[in-house]
Amino acid sequence: MSYEVRDRDLLARIGRLHTKSGTIETPLLFPVVNPTIQPIPPSELREKFGFEALITNAYILRKRFGEQPAKMGIHDFLNFNGVVMTDSGAYQLLIYGELDVKPEEIVAYQEQINVDIATILDVPTGWNVKRSYAEETVNETIRRAKELFKIKTRDDILWVGPIQGGKFTDLVVKSAREMGKLPFQIHALGSPTKVMENYRFDVLVDMIMAAKMNIPPDRPLHLFGAGHPMMFSLAVALGCDFFDSASYALYAKDGRYMTEMGTARLNELEYFPCSCPACSRSTPEDVRSMTKVERERFLAEHNLYACISEIKRIKQAIREGRLWEHLTARSYAHPSLLQAIKKLDKFKEFIERHSPVSKPSGLFFYSGIDLVRPEVVRHCIRLRERYTKPPKAEILILIPQTRVKPLHKTSEFKKLEKAIKKAFNSWPENIHVCAYDAPFGVIPMELDETYPLSQHETTFPLDAEIITYVAQQSADYVYRMDYRVVVLLHSPEDWGDAVLKAIEERCRVKGIKFKYFELKDDWEKMVANFLSELLGGKS
Numbered sequence: 249m250s251y252e253v254r255d256r257d258l259l260a261r262i263g264r265l266h267t268k269s270g271t272i273e274t275p276l277l278f279p280v281v282n283p284t285i286q287p288i289p290p291s292e293l294r295e296k297f298g299f300e301a302l303i304t305n306a307y308i309l310r311k312r313f314g315e316q317p318a319k320m321g322i323h324d325f326l327n328f329n330g331v332v333m334t335d336s337g338a339y340q341l342l343i344y345g346e347l348d349v350k351p352e353e354i355v356a357y358q359e360q361i362n363v364d365i366a367t368i369l370d371v372p373t374g375w376n377v378k379r380s381y382a383e384e385t386v387n388e389t390i391r392r393a394k395e396l397f398k399i400k401t402r403d404d405i406l407w408v409g410p411i412q413g414g415k416f417t418d419l420v421v422k423s424a425r426e427m428g429k430l431p432f433q434i435h436a437l438g439s440p441t442k443v444m445e446n447y448r449f450d451v452l453v454d455m456i457m458a459a460k461m462n463i464p465p466d467r468p469l470h471l472f473g474a475g476h477p478m479m480f481s482l483a484v485a486l487g488c489d490f491f492d493s494a495s496y497a498l499y500a501k502d503g504r505y506m507t508e509m510g511t512a513r514l515n516e517l518e519y520f521p522c523s524c525p526a527c528s529r530s531t532p533e534d535v536r537s538m539t540k541v542e543r544e545r546f547l548a549e550h551n552l553y554a555c556i557s558e559i560k561r562i563k564q565a566i567r568e569g570r571l572w573e574h575l576t577a578r579s580y581a582h583p584s585l586l587q588a589i590k591k592l593d594k595f596k597e598f599i600e601r602h603s604p605v606s607k608p609s610g611l612f613f614y615s616g617i618d619l620v621r622p623e624v625v626r627h628c629i630r631l632r633e634r635y636t637k638p639p640k641a642e643i644l645i646l647i648p649q650t651r652v653k654p655l656h657k658t659s660e661f662k663k664l665e666k667a668i669k670k671a672f673n674s675w676p677e678n679i680h681v682c683a684y685d686a687p688f689g690v691i692p693m694e695l696d697e698t699y700p701l702s703q704h705e706t707t708f709p710l711d712a713e714i715i716t717y718v719a720q721q722s723a724d725y726v727y728r729m730d731y732r733v734v735v736l737l738h739s740p741e742d743w744g745d746a747v748l749k750a751i752e753e754r755c756r757v758k759g760i761k762f763k764y765f766e767l768k769d770d771w772e773k774m775v776a777n778f779l780s781e782l783l784g785g786k787s
C-alpha cells in the first residue's frame with residue numbers, strides 16, 4: 249500500500265504517501281515550480297518553507313530543456329531532494345488547444361527524468377464547453393489511461409489518473425468509476441480552476457463529491473489547480489488530499505496578498521494581518537516602495553506562508569475532531585463558500601457514513617448550518633432505524649434539554665422524579681422520559697450519556713432552522729412509537745410554540761392523548777397529579 253490513513257474527520261484524512269524519494273503527509277500542498285521562472289528556488293522551498301514536495305510541468309521541461317533533465321535526473325536538475333511530481337501539459341492543452349507531443353512521449357519522458365509522481369496526458373474538459381465535447385474529453389482520457397498500463401516500463405513511480413467531466417457531474421461519475429478500475433495510486437480531479445475563479449464553490453462541491461464517491465476510497469485525491477487558502481478546508485473536508493498552487497506566484501505578480509479569509513490588494517493594505525517571517529519585518533508601505541522584483545518575491549513568500557499555515561491549522565483541526573467548526577468559520581470568508589456548505593445537505597448521509605464515530609472533544613453548535621454535521625445526521629438515522637422504546641413504555645414525558653447535561657442530572661429531571669416517586673411510591677415502568685434537544689432532536693433518557701448527546705454546547709437563543717428541525721424530529725418520533733399518552737414540558741422562552749404545535753398535530757392524527765405543561769412554578773406537581781389521575785396513583 250502506498251497510502252495509509254492515520255487520522256480522519258468528516259471525509260478529511262491525515263495520511264502518509266510512500267514514494268521512492270520519501271514519505272509525504274496529507275493533506276499536502278505542492279507548490280508549482282515553473283522550471284523557466286522561479287521566484288523562489290526549489291531548494292529554498294524545502295529549506296526555508298519546509299515543503300517536502302513540489303510539482304512541475306513535464307511538457308514545459310521537455311519543450312524547453314529536452315534531454316538535460318533526463319541526463320541529470322529531475323531532482324538534481326531542480327536542486328530539490330524532496331518528492332517531485334509532474335503534471336503532463338494538460339493545462340497547456342486547455343489554454344493553447346493543441347500540443348506538439350504525443351501522450352506516450354509524455355509517459356516515457358516522465359519515466360526518463362525519474363519523477364516520483366507522474367500524470368498521464370489527460371484531456372481537460374474546461375468550463376464553458378458543450379456536453380458532447382465534455383464526453384469526448386472523458387472518453388479520450390480513459391483511453392489514454394488504459395494505454396499507460398501497456399506502455400509504462402517502471403514500477404517505482406506513482407501514477408495519477410485524472411478525472412474529467414467538468415461541471416457535468418454524471419460524466420465526472422463515469423470518469424471516476426472507469427479510472428478507479430485501473431491500478432492508479434492517486435486520482436486527480438481536473439478542470440476546477442475556472443469554477444473556483446468564478447466563486448462557484450457550490451459547483452465545486454458537486455464535482456468533488458461526484459469524484460470522491462466513485463473512486464476507491466484508499467487512493468488519495470488531488471484537486472488540480474486549487475491553490476487558495478480560503479478554500480482548502482472545504483476541499484479537505486470533502487476528501488481532497490493534495491493541492492497544487494501556482495497562485496502564490498501568480499497572485500504575487502499581480503500585487504495580490506492571500507489570506508485564509510480571502511485576497512487583499514497590496515495597494516489597499518495599511519497593516520499586514522499576518523505574522524509570517526516576511527510580514528513581521530515589513531509594513532505594506534515598505535513593500536510598496538520596493539522594486540518590482542523584490543515586491544513580487546515578498547508577496548510570493550507571504551502567500552506561501554499563508555497556504556502552509558492554513559494547511560497546518562486544518563491538520564490540527566482534524567486531530568482535534570474540530571474540522572467542521574474550522575470549515576464553517578472559514579465559510580464566512582465569502583457568501584459563495586457558505587452557500588457551498590449549505591449544499592452539503594445533499595451529501596450528508598455519505599459524509600456521515602465515512603466520518604469517525606467518536607471524537608476527542610465535545611461539539612459546538614452555532615446555527616442551522618450545523619444540522620448537516622455527521623453527528624446530528626447519525627443520531628437521526630440511528631433513532632429511526634435502530635431504536636425501539638422500552639417494551640412497557642406507554643406514557644412519554646418530553647423534557648427540554650437545558651445547558652446542564654446529561655438529562656438525568658438536571659434539576660428538572662430530579663424534581664420530576666421526586667414528584668412521581670411521591671405519587672406512586674416508585675417509578676412506574678410504563679412512564680418513559682426523553683429529552684428534546686438542540687440540535688439532536690429526541691434523546692431517550694437511557695441514551696443520554698452516549699457520545700456526543702451530552703457532550704455538546706449549543707448557542708441560545710436557538711435559530712429558527714434548529715427549532716423547526718427539532719420540532720419535526722420530535723413529532724416524527726412520537727408518530728413512529730406506540731405511546732398511549734404524550735406529556736410535553738413546554739418551554740416557550742427557548743422554543744416558541746413550534747415543538748408544541750408539531751407534536752400536538754401528530755398526536756391528534758394518530759389518536760394519542762396529548763397534554764402539555766409549561767415549565768414554571770409547580771409544574772412537576774401538576775405532571776404528577778395528571779399522571780396519578782390517569783393511572784390511579786396513591787394521591
Ligand SMILES: [Zn+2]
Pocket residue numbers: 520522523524525526527528550551553554
Ligand atoms: Zn505574511
